[in-house]
Amino acid sequence: MKPHGYAGRILRVDLTEGRITEEPTIRYAERYVGGRGVNARILFDELSPSVKPLDPENMLLFGVGPLVGTLSPFCSRVSIDTKSPFTGGVGSANCGGHLGAEMKYAGYDNLVVTGRAENPVYLWLSDGEAELVDAGGLWGKTTWDTERAIRSSRNDNEVRVIGIGPAGENQVKSACIISDRAKAAGGSGVGAVMGSKNLKAVATRGILPVTVAEPERFIEAVDSARRKIEQFPKAKLYREDGYYGVESVYGSPAWEAGFRPVRNGQDDYWDPEKIKRVAGDTIKPYRKKILACFGCPVGCMPWMVVPDGPYKVEGEGWWNNSSNSFCTRVDCDDPEAAIKAHLLTNQLGLDGDNASVVIGWAFECYEKGLLTEEDTDGLELTWGNHDAVISLLEKLAYREGFGGFLADGVKAAAERLGGGSDEFAVHIKGQDSVDGIRVSKGWGFGVVTSPAAGRHLRGAIHSFSPERFLSYDSVPWMVYMQEQYKAILDMTGTCLYNNGLLSWETEASGHAAHHLAELTSSLTGMNLDVERFTRMGLQVHNLEKAFNTLHGGFTRRDDYPPKRYWEEPVKSGPYAGERIDHEKWEHMLDEYYGLHGWDLETGWQTRETLVSLGLTDVADRLEAAGRLP
Amino acid sequence: MFSPSRSSTRVSRDNDTAVITLSMDSTCDLCEGEETPLCVKYCACGARKVSR
Numbered sequence: 001m002k003p004h005g006y007a008g009r010i011l012r013v014d015l016t017e018g019r020i021t022e023e024p025t026i027r028y029a030e031r032y033v034g035g036r037g038v039n040a041r042i043l044f045d046e047l048s049p050s051v052k053p054l055d056p057e058n059m060l061l062f063g064v065g066p067l068v069g070t071l072s073p074f075c076s077r078v079s080i081d082t083k084s085p086f087t088g089g090v091g092s093a094n095c096g097g098h099l100g101a102e103m104k105y106a107g108y109d110n111l112v113v114t115g116r117a118e119n120p121v122y123l124w125l126s127d128g129e130a131e132l133v134d135a136g137g138l139w140g141k142t143t144w145d146t147e148r149a150i151r152s153s154r155n156d157n158e159v160r161v162i163g164i165g166p167a168g169e170n171q172v173k174s175a176c177i178i179s180d181r182a183k184a185a186g187g188s189g190v191g192a193v194m195g196s197k198n199l200k201a202v203a204t205r206g207i208l209p210v211t212v213a214e215p216e217r218f219i220e221a222v223d224s225a226r227r228k229i230e231q232f233p234k235a236k237l238y239r240e241d242g243y244y245g246v247e248s249v250y251g252s253p254a255w256e257a258g259f260r261p262v263r264n265g266q267d268d269y270w271d272p273e274k275i276k277r278v279a280g281d282t283i284k285p286y287r288k289k290i291l292a293c294f295g296c297p298v299g300c301m302p303w304m305v306v307p308d309g310p311y312k313v314e315g316e317g318w319w320n321n322s323s324n325s326f327c328t329r330v331d332c333d334d335p336e337a338a339i340k341a342h343l344l345t346n347q348l349g350l351d352g353d354n355a356s357v358v359i360g361w362a363f364e365c366y367e368k369g370l371l372t373e374e375d376t377d378g379l380e381l382t383w384g385n386h387d388a389v390i391s392l393l394e395k396l397a398y399r400e401g402f403g404g405f406l407a408d409g410v411k412a413a414a415e416r417l418g419g420g421s422d423e424f425a426v427h428i429k430g431q432d433s434v435d436g437i438r439v440s441k442g443w444g445f446g447v448v449t450s451p452a453a454g455r456h457l458r459g460a461i462h463s464f465s466p467e468r469f470l471s472y473d474s475v476p477w478m479v480y481m482q483e484q485y486k487a488i489l490d491m492t493g494t495c496l497y498n499n500g501l502l503s504w505e506t507e508a509s510g511h512a513a514h515h516l517a518e519l520t521s522s523l524t525g526m527n528l529d530v531e532r533f534t535r536m537g538l539q540v541h542n543l544e545k546a547f548n549t550l551h552g553g554f555t556r557r558d559d560y561p562p563k564r565y566w567e568e569p570v571k572s573g574p575y576a577g578e579r580i581d582h583e584k585w586e587h588m589l590d591e592y593y594g595l596h597g598w599d600l601e602t603g604w605q606t607r608e609t610l611v612s613l614g615l616t617d618v619a620d621r622l623e624a625a626g627r628l629p
Numbered sequence: 630m631f632s633p634s635r636s637s638t639r640v641s642r643d644n645d646t647a648v649i650t651l652s653m654d655s656t657c658d659l660c661e662g663e664e665t666p667l668c669v670k671y672c673a674c675g676a677r678k679v680s681r
Binding site: 069070071073105144147148157158180181206207208209210211212222239288289291292295296297299303316 | 674
């Protein structure tokens, strides 16, 4: 009998052999709940450090949590984990949409993909059956055309598709995996890994049931969560205008808090006249509808229409980071070009965050005379040249000409070019990092220490009030707590972006953990109070940390900001002169490692901490590799 | 339990146009006996309504 709240099965697919097997989810669920938790355990247990990220032996795991596909709010997320082509450490991405629920109704909680198919294939999942299907006719297609073609061949417009575009096929490091044409599992080069396996897509459709352990208690928990969301003062505004529309209007502190580095991070403050041209209120006329993921009571993804002109385009997507990646980072203030660039990345299967970093770096190289038009296929990489940005996105995805030079990320490009260009190559642990970290200290510390390397979806603390975001006080503690809470979200399949609506009266989103504990307990029958749940979150975070130590060889020296942000202050605006205080950063690291029970000198985990978390086997493996202090 | 096979209604979206369509089959009895049809009560977006 399958457990309540789960589809009940993990699917294993060996693409080299064309072999498909199954195992029960319950084998992992009791300790790691689901989604990223189960993925992290399998990845740590089964992947040898000798395997390189684009080797066939690397693993690509998709996981949905127990709350996905139920009435629980915000529960649509799919976690995708692998060994990252950027860092050699853990690669972890996450997306919403409708695929997660459909995958569960098709009968699977997790997919574990290994090997490399001889020819392109896609994986078809339907009502407990799995099949590898020839995808030769799909290879070369954009993510949008891939979805159209699969739906057409299945004669079913409700098939859910997650897959790669040309960028993933060409193993570009900034390739992501796109679900529902718009939801990007971005970062960590997950799309490149999928491409290296000749796996074009996963398509799914199902009607299998998900049972509930305690229905009345579960419905009470759903009602309680929904009441909380309804009480959020901006709930109605969010529904009407979306997150970007509400929080990124002109004058919002988000524009000044340093989240959006300017001109490849030369500054963290942008000309107000340029902000006005791409702020939330200016973008509004292009937004024709707000769309929601499965089970989401808010909805944050807009349907954008540029009706005519050179950037004519229509499709889903424009997000907070879009105004970073396609505006401030390259100094472009044309909203229509920026919308075009965002939707183009969705089609090509490029992660805009990663891609814009290496593009911004190329612009700065051009500014400094390290690159000329002879190097850039004739493109004039002057700040604000949005046509060049759009051209480079295409070249990057196809590894065409100068795009091929950029396709392995900013660290590799700077090493090849030399000339001191590594001074402003913004990467963390080897991964291109889009986030600004000099002004908002909790955000920055979370981004830099993230096991997923330079990404804000682990411990980064989001605050818009200057007295909070400028302060170093309590940052290690808040990041430490946020890491655990984020793990709970990813284990259950809950969205980070809107979950703050379950804890809107405080600045600590982790206060929503009691909602998730009650929802998951009543759904699955597991007795998950907040204390037990957060301990599980710590276990998952520590599994990823151990993977990084074992595979990536990371130590304390990898928990420092990129050189530019370590040495250069913000140049203008209200926070001009703001920089990272080196002594305070060292103190934060000491305090953070101390909270985790990790060694202060090396940054490695200790046997004592791992044993206390029930991870003795992890300690044994680290010790055998000489990676315990 | 949550099971699409037991549902009498279906929401689908055209990803080329963003047009959302709600369809219901002949088995829908508007949750007879309930004060409000459950799909209306629990519609995440609050988009479903009953017009009699």
